[in-house]
Amino acid sequence: MGAHVPPSVYRCGVCGRLVESRVHCGSSCVLLLDGGRRLRLSKLMSLLLRHRPELGGLKVDAEGFVEVRELVEAARRLGLRWVREEHVKAVAELDSKGRFELRGSRVRARYGHSIPVEVRYEKGSVPDVLYHGTTPEAAARILREGLKPMGRRMVHLSSSIEDAIAVGRRKCRTPVVLAVDAKRASEEGVEVYRASSRVYVAKYIPPKFIRLLDSGESL
Missing domain, CATH: 1.10.10.970 (RNA 2'-phosphotransferase, Tpt1/KptA family, N-terminal domain)
Structure with missing residues (x-):
């Protein structure tokens, strides 16, 4: 890989x-x-x-x-x-x-820090759905406990399924893609920020906004 x-x-x-x-x-x-x-x-x-x-x-x-x-x-x-x-x-x-x-x-x-820095992101419109690529083992835990930074300052979310798969492949050969109902989360008080044209960040995503990517959802 x-x-x-x-x-x-x-x-x-x-x-x-x-x-x-x-x-x-x-x-x-x-x-x-x-x-x-x-x-x-x-x-x-x-x-x-x-x-x-x-x-x-x-x-x-x-x-x-x-x-x-x-x-x-x-x-x-x-x-x-x-x-x-x-x-x-x-x-x-x-x-x-x-x-x-x-x-x-x-x-x-712009993002990805484990050192203590404060990057000020502008709040803006959030897509309906964002994606997170990970291992099958981690996915099971995330679905129970939510998305946490795990050693970094923020949780990273991808704007496309392809990017999420690429991120997941850094961790394993057959990653799992999780779909995050980002707009609904934002409407219910979860702060989701746009870090770049393809990456969004949040401090934590509760499990109720996370699901396994439906096989029918398009790449």
């Missing part, structure tokens, strides 16, 4: 945008970061910004931010000697799940 290698990142020589294709604006682009290096840097950024900043000698602020240049220095100390600021910015800007946020000269993880 190896990690999926993301596309390489290129810079368009015409408009200057970071893109995932070799041609943009009708012209060939310059390779900035190949898929393998992008994956390695993304994993290291997640580790340092979510769980172990001390490994890189980093001090995150109360909201989880560090200076991009300090993160670059940490990555180099930890063996990724090729990393530059533009690489960190590319990983953060193009992450398909919105894992990272750039704000001026700083960067942070």
